[in-house]
Amino acid sequence: MADIKDTTAGLGASQPASTEPRVDEKGRSVVDDVNRSLYDFTKSEEGYERYADGLTPEIVRAISAKKSEPEWMLEMRLKALETYHEMEMPANWGPSIDGLDLNNISTFVSPKAKQARDWNDVPDDIKDTFERLGIPQAERESLAGVGAQYDSEIVYHNMREEVAKYGVVYTTIEDALLDPEWEPVVREYFGTLIPMLDHKFAALHYAVWSGGSFVYVPKGVTVEYPLQSYFRLNAQGAGQFEHTLIIVDEGADLHFIEGCSAPKYYDANLHAGAVELFVKDGARLRYSTIENWSKNMFNLNTKRARVASDARMEWVSGSFGSHVSYLYPTTILKGDRSTCDFTGITFAGATQDLDTGCKVVLSGADTTASVETKSISKDGGLNTFRSSIVVGRHAERARATVSCQSLMLDDISRSDTIPAMDVRCATAQVGHEATIGRISDDTILYLMSRGCSEAEARSMVVNGFANPVSKELPLEYAVEMNNLIKLEMEGAIG
Amino acid sequence: MAAEKSTPMDRAASASDALTLSHVNTPPAQTWNYLRINDVSFDVPAPSPSSTGAAFNRLPQILSKVETGLGDEAVDWVGRMADGATYVEVPAHTRREEPVLVAVDDGHPFASAGVIVREGASATICVSASATQGSPTEKGASAPTTGSALRVICERGASVEIVEIVASAAGRQHLEAIGVDCAEHASAVVRQYALGGAKVAMGLAANLAGSSAHVELTNRYVVRNADLLDVNHVVRQRGRNTTSDLSATGVLLDDATKTMRETIDLIHGAKNSRGNELECVLVCGDGVTNKTLPTILCDEEDVQGNHGATIGTISPEQLAYLACRGLSESDVEALFSRAIFDDALAHAPEATSRQAVVSRATSIFGDAFAEEAAAGPAATTDTNVER
Numbered sequence: 001m002a003d004i005k006d007t008t009a010g011l012g013a014s015q016p017a018s019t020e021p022r023v024d025e026k027g028r029s030v031v032d033d034v035n036r037s038l039y040d041f042t043k044s045e046e047g048y049e050r051y052a053d054g055l056t057p058e059i060v061r062a063i064s065a066k067k068s069e070p071e072w073m074l075e076m077r078l079k080a081l082e083t084y085h086e087m088e089m090p091a092n093w094g095p096s097i098d099g100l101d102l103n104n105i106s107t108f109v110s111p112k113a114k115q116a117r118d119w120n121d122v123p124d125d126i127k128d129t130f131e132r133l134g135i136p137q138a139e140r141e142s143l144a145g146v147g148a149q150y151d152s153e154i155v156y157h158n159m160r161e162e163v164a165k166y167g168v169v170y171t172t173i174e175d176a177l178l179d180p181e182w183e184p185v186v187r188e189y190f191g192t193l194i195p196m197l198d199h200k201f202a203a204l205h206y207a208v209w210s211g212g213s214f215v216y217v218p219k220g221v222t223v224e225y226p227l228q229s230y231f232r233l234n235a236q237g238a239g240q241f242e243h244t245l246i247i248v249d250e251g252a253d254l255h256f257i258e259g260c261s262a263p264k265y266y267d268a269n270l271h272a273g274a275v276e277l278f279v280k281d282g283a284r285l286r287y288s289t290i291e292n293w294s295k296n297m298f299n300l301n302t303k304r305a306r307v308a309s310d311a312r313m314e315w316v317s318g319s320f321g322s323h324v325s326y327l328y329p330t331t332i333l334k335g336d337r338s339t340c341d342f343t344g345i346t347f348a349g350a351t352q353d354l355d356t357g358c359k360v361v362l363s364g365a366d367t368t369a370s371v372e373t374k375s376i377s378k379d380g381g382l383n384t385f386r387s388s389i390v391v392g393r394h395a396e397r398a399r400a401t402v403s404c405q406s407l408m409l410d411d412i413s414r415s416d417t418i419p420a421m422d423v424r425c426a427t428a429q430v431g432h433e434a435t436i437g438r439i440s441d442d443t444i445l446y447l448m449s450r451g452c453s454e455a456e457a458r459s460m461v462v463n464g465f466a467n468p469v470s471k472e473l474p475l476e477y478a479v480e481m482n483n484l485i486k487l488e489m490e491g492a493i494g
Numbered sequence: 495m496a497a498e499k500s501t502p503m504d505r506a507a508s509a510s511d512a513l514t515l516s517h518v519n520t521p522p523a524q525t526w527n528y529l530r531i532n533d534v535s536f537d538v539p540a541p542s543p544s545s546t547g548a549a550f551n552r553l554p555q556i557l558s559k560v561e562t563g564l565g566d567e568a569v570d571w572v573g574r575m576a577d578g579a580t581y582v583e584v585p586a587h588t589r590r591e592e593p594v595l596v597a598v599d600d601g602h603p604f605a606s607a608g609v610i611v612r613e614g615a616s617a618t619i620c621v622s623a624s625a626t627q628g629s630p631t632e633k634g635a636s637a638p639t640t641g642s643a644l645r646v647i648c649e650r651g652a653s654v655e656i657v658e659i660v661a662s663a664a665g666r667q668h669l670e671a672i673g674v675d676c677a678e679h680a681s682a683v684v685r686q687y688a689l690g691g692a693k694v695a696m697g698l699a700a701n702l703a704g705s706s707a708h709v710e711l712t713n714r715y716v717v718r719n720a721d722l723l724d725v726n727h728v729v730r731q732r733g734r735n736t737t738s739d740l741s742a743t744g745v746l747l748d749d750a751t752k753t754m755r756e757t758i759d760l761i762h763g764a765k766n767s768r769g770n771e772l773e774c775v776l777v778c779g780d781g782v783t784n785k786t787l788p789t790i791l792c793d794e795e796d797v798q799g800n801h802g803a804t805i806g807t808i809s810p811e812q813l814a815y816l817a818c819r820g821l822s823e824s825d826v827e828a829l830f831s832r833a834i835f836d837d838a839l840a841h842a843p844e845a846t847s848r849q850a851v852v853s854r855a856t857s858i859f860g861d862a863f864a865e866e867a868a869a870g871p872a873a874t875t876d877t878n879v880e881r
Contacts (some may be wrong), residue, residue: 092532093524388529411762411795418525421786421805426777429806436760436792436799 039261039292041132043125043234048151050235051108057081060207063108067174067210072187080196080206087200095324095353095382100268100298107208109151109235115172117158126150133261135230143257144225145170149242151235152210163223169216170227173243176214186214189245193276193304193332201272201300201326205241212242212273215256217283222253226288231273233262233293239270246276248283248311255286261321264294268323271297277305279313281335286314288472293321295351300326309335309364316472317344319356328386330359333367333398342371345469348381348413357386357419362398362428369400372468377406377413384416389430391423398425404434407465511540518568518669519697519726521755523789531753531785533565534695534724536667538639541574553579553608553645560645563726564671564697572606572641572669579606586612586649593618593657593843596644598668599850600626603640611652611680618655619644620843623670623691624850625663627857637692641669648680650704656684659838659847661854662691664719669695678704678733687838688715688723688744690854699728702736702767709737714834715744715752718858720781722751729757731764731797742773745830749781755789758801762793771801778807778827832859839867 051059060081064074089097116122119136130136130148139146145159147170159170169182173190176182196203213229233240248254262269271293279285285305293299299322307313315329331340340360348354360369375383389400406415417434439461447457517533524532562569573579584590594617596607611617623640640662648654654674662668668691674682688694700709709729717723729738740756758769771788790799808826816826835855842848848867855863 090527093526386525388526390529406792408792408795408797411765413795415792416523417790417801418523419788420525420529420531421784421803422529422531423775423777423784423786423805424782426780426782426807428777430803431805432786432788432801432803434788434790434799434801436790437797438795 039133039294040263042263043129045109045235047112048235049110049112050106050238053106053237054103055081055084055107055204055207059107063208063210067177069177070183070187073177076191077207080203083196084200084203084207087203089200094326095355095384097298097324099323100270104237104267105270106235106238107241108210109238110153111150111155113150113153113155115154116156119156122156126155129232129234130156130230133230133232138228142225143228144223145227147172147213147229149211149229149231149240151233151238152240154211159227160225163225166221167218168221168223169214171214173212173214173245182214182216185216185247186245189247189276189278190243193278193306194274194302198302202274202302205243205272205274205302208239209241209243209274211240212244213246215246215254217248217252217254219249220251223255226255226257228257228259231258231260233260233269233271236265237267237269239272242273244273244275246285247278248280248285250280251282252280253284255288258287258289259292261292262294262297265296267296269294269297271299271301273301275301275303277303277313279305279307279311281308282310283308284312284314286316288316289318291317291319291321291327295321295323297322298324303327303329304332305330306332306334307338307340310337311335312338313340315340315342315344315358316469317342318469319344319346319354322354323351325354325356327356328359330361331369332361332363333369334363336364337366338364339367340369342373343469343472345374345376345466346383346385347376348378348383350379350381353382355384355386359388359390360400361390361392362395362400363392365394365396365398367395367398371402373404374465374469375404375406375415376409376465377415378409380412382414384418385434386418388420388422389432391425391428391430393424395425396427398428400428400430402432405465406434406436407462408436408438513538513540513571515568515571518565518695519563519724519755520565521726521757521787521789522728522759523757523791525787529785531755531787534753536568536669536693536695538571538667541571553581553606554610557608557610557645557647560647560673560675561699561701561728561730562643562645562671562673562697563699563728564643564669564695568669568695568697569643569671572604572643572671575641576604576606576643579608582607582609584609584611584615584617587614589615590617593620595620595622595844595846596642597622597624597846598640598642599624600638603638605642607643608645609654610647611649611654613649614651616653618657618843619646620847621656621658621670621672622847622850623660623662623668624846624853625661625666627663627853637665637667639667639669643671645673646682647675648677648682650677651679652677653681654683656682657841657843657847658684658686658696659689659842659850660687660691660694660696661689661850662694663854663857664690665692667691667693670697672698674700674709676700676702676704676707676709679706680704681708682710684709684711685841686711686713687834687851688713688717688725689835689838689851691721693722695724697726699730700738701730701732702738703732705733706735707733709739711738711740713742713744714837715742716747716831716834717744717750717752718747720749720751724753725755727756728759729769730759730761731767731769732761734763734765734767736764736767738769740771745776745827745834746779746782746784747827747831748779750779751783753785753787755787756801757789757791758799759791760794760797760799764794765796767794768798769800773803775803775805776807776830777805828859835859835863
């Protein structure tokens with residue numbers, strides 16, 4: 001990776017930091033909310049193609065026809081639509097999705113821009129959008145390839161020649177379906193890890209999916225720089241339903257980064273994407289996400305990985321946006337000696353109800369899973385950490401550890417942890433720990449006794465709290481994450 | 495059953511109507527339904543339409559508001575099957591020496607009780623469930639079923655110690671509900687022992703309503719064969735400076751199934767409160783199913799909530815060490831199980847509960863346990879127990 005000379009040259013320029021301590025009327029430090037001004041800009045939809053709101057077979061057929069899809073895909077879409085209408089949301093758990101009315105959501109909005117491989121060929125307003133988000137710059141400096149989706153369509157897709165020559169495929173799902181070499185591969189894997197019956201919004205996804213990436217990394221190939229897809233939902237009252245399918249073949253290695261954002265509207269927007277990841281024998285895949293949807297977004301995303309023998313799956317997840325989120329990346333450790341690491345942070349502020357976590361299924365022998373999550377709640381935000389660790393009957397000597405730490409920054413927010421464990425093998429070892437609380441006065445006292453000011457001490461504690469996630473990201477994204485958190489810790493809290 | 499029905503349990507089991515209790519032991523916060531961890535269901539005999547005792551032996555209304563972890567549906571069923579309830583009041587600033595006994599067995603399969611411990615008073619309550627070990631049984635709604643419900647109110651500064659021993663037998667079902675309300679500076683120390691029964695549900699809820707109220711809950715269990723144990727603990731911390739300590743330790747053998755749900759609910763206003771949960775499970779059988787749902791719900795900033803769970807087996811290194819001391823793996827498993835029975839016996843506060851432990855242990859470990867128990871401290875004469 002190229003040396004990074006300017007640590008602020010990443011996604012989103014950082015705001016100048018305040019140097020004066022700010023306290024509220026109770027003398028407590030003011031902890032800024034996530035800085036969204038960078039993302040809250042809109043572009044005109046003039047000239048865009050926008051399908052009618054609601055869900056009908058006609059809309060589904062129109063989406064399929066526009067993409068010139070194979071017949072099997074259309075059949076799958078129609079079956080999924082039928083399934084969606086038959087299924088119900090669970091009544092006994094999860095945040096309310098009142099306020100989301102599919103009759104007021106358009107499932108397809110197209111900027112009518114042809115997919116480009118050069119930013120100069122992208123329409124100016126769209127190009128400006130991604131310039132402001134720092135995507136082209138990041139591509140130049142530190143990425144092996146970029147896919148940029150605007151509303152329902154991929155508008156830019158490119159990969160470095162030196163990566164492509166090793167046989168790495170990074171294209172859109174639509175293009176893969178039209179390619180005789182890759183259509184059979186897509187058909188073999190598409191929808192197999194996340195069946196449409198998984199939950200109601202998985203069914204919706206399969207009915208109206210559009211955009212997303214198909215990645216194939218051949219055996220033994222290590223992609224030195226990350227590939228990134230960035231999803232921008234500009235349209236008001238619309239949904240984004242991208243599908244990401246990644247196959248990392250035996251012994252290969254890939255880091256894939258996913259970013260997303262949207263401007264805030266008063267109408268609801270919906271994100272119901274799907275990510276299916278196949279990590280073959282001896283391969284490694286790191287999947288990093290910085291989710292920064294606006295606070296009118298209902299984020300019901302599904303991500304799942306299946307990991308073969310001696311293979312490794314790493315998740316790095318930062319969730320900062322959405323009004324309501326259901327997000328539980330799932331790893332199935334199918335092969336013997338496969339491993340999974342999950343590191344995540346969720347920040348819930350005012351009006352947010354974020355139900356996030358992860359699931360791991362340990363099926364193979366000698367599998368290991370490590371889950372470390374953090375959450376911060378403030379200004380009435382609701383944070384729920386929800387997880388499940390399932391150890392199968394034949395997962396001999398499986399090992400799993402789960403750690404969840406929640407930080408409450410005021411007394412009007414909420415943080416719940418609901419970790420479930422189901423262990424069916426006598427030789428497995430599973431451990432779980434969780435803590436909820438505020439910044440410890442003893443910790444602050446200790447740091448102050450070592451020469452730190454109170455403000456410095458509290459800043460260290462909170463930055464350290466988020467550090468396990470940010471240190472897993474490439475530097476530019478760590479910068480962006482820290483910008484998103486933008487914690488100014490000076491003065492006393494509580 | 496072809497034999498003449500002579501015991502209350504037999505009569506209950508042979509009742510023409512059966513009933514399904516669908517949502518027993520439901521926790522305050524549920525999770526994915528496909529995990530089948532949100533509740534347990536029981537097929538039980540329906541109450542007799544002719545029972546009227548409950549109309550005349552009802553508990554004071556205030557006790558009906560006490561939450562139990564078992565769920566209203568199951569508690570109402572126990573109350574109707576018990577056909578009456580026992581009420582005990584411990585006067586203020588007194589210490590009740592004789593334990594209050596709530597016992598069920600083959601002859602008396604259902605019991606419902608309420609206890610109010612007045613300001614500054616203290617008492618011990620023993621809840622005992624036992625059965626004739628080794629007798630043949632049927633399954634489902636025809637399985638011999640016992641149940642008890644206990645609701646306790648501790649007024650300001652009161653303290654209560656509750657020892658709960660479930661030593662039912664193979665083929666039997668048992669449902670047990672306990673609810674405790676603690677006012678300011680009140681405390682409840684609960685020791686639960688699940689030692690036997692084909693299908694057992696234990697639900698306990700503690701409401702720490704007053705400031706500085708405290709609950710300490712220790713749960714120990716041994717589940718073997720294809721038995722099922724389902725436990726639901728809920729602690730609602732409402733007052734300031736409240737504390738809760740929950741710990742569960744157990745052994746799962748053979749094809750046992752165990753579900754443990756523990757919820758600490760730190761409610762808005764419970765400033766400076768602390769809640770701890772800890773579970774340690776020893777898995778010793780190839781067919782074991784262990785489910786755990788340790789939950790912390792936090793609606794307040796100035797609190798501490800912690801939980802930890804460890805699930806595993808005896809490590810090869812430990813087994814090797816013990817083997818060189820002459821102990822086989824089965825010896826070690828027996829040691830761990832026996833330790834829980836010993837602990838139950840040590841804490842059983844009166845004769846009925848002690849006998850329940852001894853009977854169950856004897857059916858598992860043989861007469862040696864009974865002989866050792868008899869050689870222990872002399873049994874006291876219990877003359878004033880409440881039934």
